[in-house]
Amino acid sequence: MKVGLIAMSGVRAHNEELTQLGLTLPGFVDRNRIIASLPSLSLLTLAALTPDRFDVEYKEIADLKQEATLPDDYDLVAISTYSAQVDEAYALADHYRAKKVPVVMGGTHVSALPSEAGKHCTSVLIGEGEPLWPLLLGDFQKGAIKPVYSQTPPGGYDLAAAPLPRFDLLDPDKYNRITVQTSRGCPHRCDFCASSILLTDQYKLKPIAKVMAELDAIGQIWDKPFIEFADDNSFVHYDHYKSLLRGMMGRGLRWFTEADINVAKDDELLGLMRDSGCQQVLIGLESPRKNSLDGIELNANWKMKQRDRYLEAIEKIQSYGITVNGCFILGLDGDTQSVFEEVYEFVLESALYEVQITFLTAFPGTPLHERLTREQRVIKRDAWELCTLFDINFTPKDMTIQELQEGFLWLAKTLYSEDVTKARRRKFRRMLRTSPNFGRKRLTDTEGDGDDD
DSSP states (O other), X not given: OEEEEEEOOOOOOSOHHHHHHHHHOGGGTHHHHHHHHSOOHHHHHHHHTSOTTSEEEEEEHHHHTTSSSOOOOOSEEEEEOOGGGHHHHHHHHHHHHHTTOOEEEOSHHHXXXXXXXXXXXXXXXXXXXXXXXXXXXXXXXXXXXXXXXXXXXXXXXXXXXXXXXXXXXXXXXXXXXXXXXXXXXXXXXXXTOOSGGGTOSSOEEOOHXXXXXXXXXXXXXXXXXXXXXXXXXXXXXXXXXXXXXXXXXXXXXXXXXXXXXGGGGOHHHHHHHHHHTEEEEEEEEEOSOHHHHTTTBTTTOHHHHHGGGHHHHHHHHHTTTOEEEEEEEESOTTOOTTHHHHHHHHHHHHTOSEEEEEEOOOOTTSHHHHHHHHTTOBSSTTOGGGTTSSSOOBOOSSSXXXXXXXXXXXXXXXXXXXXXXXXXXXXXXHHHHHOTTTOGGGGGGSOOOOOOO
């Protein structure tokens, strides 16, 4: 029996002006393109949980579109998708169901809206997929697949049981970044977050031995892999990650992850990140305005309380030669038309090496979506195709939609202009020359344009 694992990929903004801007200012959508080009770790994990009696094939929808017809030799299909591509995923599911092929869907969107997804597929997986997939396969073989598989208790999967993902199913020439998960969940609860916190309310760690085994497996396939830790928030537990990073030393790895600004608190941790090959850490700063940060983290208003540490934390992290990708959300309830200039000025002052700006986006299942729906501020109901982070589907609180759109366009054109980008790079490189946390001998190995005037 053959199982087809199909990953949706290639998310693209519907806003034509921003799409064109991405063509002229590549830095504007670089991070979005990277995310869209990453292999689906969830499907590779399901593949590892599939018994050898099944043949397994991993495909990207972008590759299938280039073929004359869709594969027709599958006995079971599992589809992974972003919210922005769920309609296309539903069409794909409808295609296979019309051919009497059972289709399974899961992930954050499906877990948030199982009834919607259930109209297009044979079975939905609600929650973490690892404990549910083997049960579904057993029922499938008996010819008794159920319409719903729900995790009990929710979010209770132990990452100590995590299998080694089937990295061997990937074409080594196609992917230049490979994902490894070292933790799942996040201790914070931001109202807009549509990450794995929708699947689990626990923050849990994968045992170090498991992570190292995955890195070893990747190293056997790729000579110089770039690793992307698929974590919502790495480094929550310093001692655990210090041990992991020590194990990563001397492997010639380059890697990237997401974290919060607390990473700047521990010099030993930063030194280990530097020496184990960390190239960049992405941090959700969200806004330079306290009014805009107020209330977006629902547990303890944590993000607003950290605002005064932003500049110091960015300087500290980058002094180790680790670039910071600072992420900002435009359209928060505390935003006015002045926020665009404030973000620009903050970026210049902080010398962030990379910047990502997005629109506030109400993903299904998030507290933000529930609130905006309740306040009747969602413009078009169920318009999941607009969940790209670069499209607007809500009414801002203290500015018009046009003002949000125009301000965003101005900020993107200004921040990602060649002059401003080069100025940030130069400032970063000049800082490294005198940083006691970096060392001049490493300077030639860092990213940069080399223009230091």
